[in-house]
Amino acid sequence: MTHEFDILPGAEPFIFEGGKTGILISHGFTGTTQSMRPLAEACSQQGYSVYAPRLKGHGTHYEDMETSTYQDWIASVEEAYAWLMERCDKIFVAGLSMGGTLALYMAENHPEIRGIALINAAIEVPDMEGVLELQDVRFLDAIGSDIKKPGVTELAYDKTPVASVKEILPFMELVRKNLSAIHCPVLLFVSPEDHVVPPGNSKFIYEHIASEKKDIVEMPDSYHVATLDHDQQRIIDGTLAFFRTYE
Known part of the structure; x- marks a missing residue:
């Protein structure tokens, strides 16, 4: 019998039906929509239709996450994308950490996406690779x-x-190998001091996407979860300006 876990308060999906431009916003690995809510709310206040899904297995209990696959996380984002496609003429995607990985995946597979905004996006985390050798360990810090x-x-x-x-x-790895399939405008935010995803990820993405319009913005005063950190307003203002430019 599978255990049904309740959604943590604050981890609910954020959905706002606004205008004909849609914004899909994804949180990161082990995180929740709470980390993206300030950006999602700022987008909704500008009249955009916004969907920030709760990725499967997230925002409940780590034992729930344990049984979910990366295909499940893609499916969570694809479902949000389908909702936006029914209502909108054009769609942008924004994501933090693995949410950035998912945004890259969507741009690789949906060339109609107008642009993506990435916050400390992850395509290679060497510190995680030792986990592949672990036996009989279920949970890490x-x-x-x-x-x-x-x-x-x-x-x-x-x-x-x-x-x-x-x-x-x-x-x-799947996303990293296919970066050259991305042609839409890309805005990358990167924290030079990030204790989860090495900042070199953003440079690698910048160098390997095929987009002609791309920009990197440094966030010198924030760590990994920059959307809740000192540079929150910089991300909101920069992302909204990016959407306006390419709408």
Whole structure:
């Protein structure tokens, strides 16, 4: 019998039906929509239709995440994309960390996407690779809440399922190998000091996508979860300007 886990308060999907331009916003690995809510709300206030899905296995309990696959996480985002496609003429995607990986995946597979905004996107995390050798270990320490700003906490799991790390690694590889399929405008935000995803990921993405219009913005005052950190407003303002430019 499978256990039904409740959704944590604050981890619910964010859905706003607005105008004919849609914004799909994805949270990251072990995280929740809470990390993306400020950006999602800012987009909805500008009249965009917004869908920030709760990725399968996230926002409940880490034992729930343990049974989900990267195909499940893609399906969560594809479902949100389909909802937006029914209502909108054009769609942008934004994502943090693995949400950025998912945004890249969507741009690789949906060339009609108008542009993607990435915040500390992940395509290679060498620190995770040792997990492939682990036997008889189910859970590792948490990776969430890497935030410089005092008093701010990310709503994320306090343990990381080994099975989930074994899912994200091949997913990152899949996306990394196909970066040249991306031609849409890309905006990359990167924290030079990030204790989860090496900042070199953003440089690698920048160099390997086929997009002519691409830009990297550094966030010197934030760690990994920059959407909740000192550079939150920089991300919101920059992302909204990016959407307006390519709408």
